[in-house]
Amino acid sequence: MSSTTKLTPKGAATRARIVEAAADHILAHGVGGTSLDDIRAGTATSKSQLFHYFPGGKTDLVAAIASFQSERVLEAQRPFLDTLDTWEAWEGWRKAVVAHYGSQAHWGCPIGALASELIASDPAVSDEVAAYMDRWRGYLQAGVTRMQAAGLLRADAVPETLALSIFAALHGGLLLTQTMQSIEPLEAALEGAMAALHAWQAPTRPSLSEVGSESLA
Amino acid sequence: MSSTTKLTPKGAATRARIVEAAADHILAHGVGGTSLDDIRAGTATSKSQLFHYFPGGKTDLVAAIASFQSERVLEAQRPFLDTLDTWEAWEGWRKAVVAHYGSQAHWGCPIGALASELIASDPAVSDEVAAYMDRWRGYLQAGVTRMQAAGLLRADAVPETLALSIFAALHGGLLLTQTMQSIEPLEAALEGAMAALHAWQAPTRPSLSEVGSESLA
Structure with missing residues (x-):
């Protein structure tokens, strides 16, 4: 939760929405079968938004999932x-x-x-x-x-x-x-x-x- | 066992020896971390020998393991x-x-x-x-x-x-x-x-x- 402490309530909600959608994608396709582009497409998120919420990229996102x-x-x-x-x-x-x-x-x-x-x-x-x-x-x-x-x-x-x-x-x-x-x-x-x-x-x-x-x- | 039925007793023993050594290597390094070259080196087996015993290559070998x-x-x-x-x-x-x-x-x-x-x-x-x-x-x-x-x-x-x-x-x-x-x-x-x-x-x-x-x- 530490990486969410500086987010606004709206930001935290967006982050949570990305995590939930990415979790479902990974369950269906595996970590190897899921790219950051898949997640961006599935959540209508821009590249900069994704890195704002998950500075470490896929590793950060998977830990959040x-x-x-x-x-x-x-x-x-x-x-x-x-x-x-x-x-x-x-x-x-x-x-x-x-x-x-x-x-x-x-x-x-x-x-x-x-x-x-x-x-x-x-x-x-x-x-x-x-x-x-x-x-x-x-x-x-x-x-x-x-x-x-x-x-x-x-x-x-x-x-x-x-x-x-x-x-x-x-x-x-x-x-x-x-x-x-x-x-x-x-x-x-x-x-x-x-x-x-x-x-x-x-x-x-x-x-x-x-x-x-x-x-x- | 079906693929061993045509082997001589000596051939079956060689095949078993390769499987056992490959099994140990895969346990330690995972399937992805094990190449046929690793197995050849670990069992002092030639490439043609390996394909004689496992015509399908790594897939055959892993099923045998x-x-x-x-x-x-x-x-x-x-x-x-x-x-x-x-x-x-x-x-x-x-x-x-x-x-x-x-x-x-x-x-x-x-x-x-x-x-x-x-x-x-x-x-x-x-x-x-x-x-x-x-x-x-x-x-x-x-x-x-x-x-x-x-x-x-x-x-x-x-x-x-x-x-x-x-x-x-x-x-x-x-x-x-x-x-x-x-x-x-x-x-x-x-x-x-x-x-x-x-x-x-x-x-x-x-x-x-x-x-x-x-x-x-």
Whole structure:
């Protein structure tokens, strides 16, 4: 966001419009298949305008797109992502993730598509992606920690490991939506992840299953 | 394997040696960073030899590498992958997968690395990868089906969905080993996948947890 701090509200809106249009073009054609001329044509922007908003050219623009896509993905998981302190919130989160990726024009992860093309060659994009992944995983881990603090998960559950397994399931499911051209793998992956979380449910709610409670006796 | 059927045993061994060396080079440098000259130099092979074994040039060679890496990955999961009809077999499989990917020179999936670079442009590689993914997932699904037939999993478990969730967890964990440069996400992902499988355990073994058994009553 640092490069937008000096823009007027109108300038920021124009910049955002360019980023959004460029993001869609890159999703459809890849980074290699997208030139600055394509983006100028698609957004009715002049060359000088483009360099005003993205002084570093394509590199700057792609980093801005990574940031934009990250916000869009995280935004689609709100308000659930900020709390995740009840089973209902996790269920809401799961549905929001499936709905978001199911409604996209392309299967798979829009950040992953950028990342796999550029992560080796472009440190700015690579850093942006790593920070975003850490942030996302951090939300899940905070949620698992809150569940444990609220007594909903067993005291011997390890929030870091559980969050990592949920995060991995999500990304594997997302990867397979691309291979299989279907939402099913993401649905199955997140159902599995939720079952794995429930396996650590604290034995204080007799109406639900008491997984492994005997090992605490 | 069809293109090797006319080779002598010695010829097949030479071809295999070229594929293995080329696979390692491509893992380290990417498809784009690997020329046929690199492979000739690395394997002490003449140009005519290379075209004898791979008439289609680099495209043929890369498809052969995808096939070779696929066999290597599946081989590392044997003998577990062929049966998976007990909890012990699944546990053995889980450990074999972690050990295999933990011992590789590069984090992440060697097929995925090829696939993400070539899947759009090279139908031969794309078909090879899709067939391999289906085969691998098929082994897991056959295992879950056997567990159910043996009465180890509940009758209302859906083998296709369970296998898909385990497969997704594995690939997500593998993807994150690359982002995080650690085996931890794969370990966490497979622990989660096994917990999700155990959630469907049939209530016939009182010494283990009886997940959701009340819903059968």
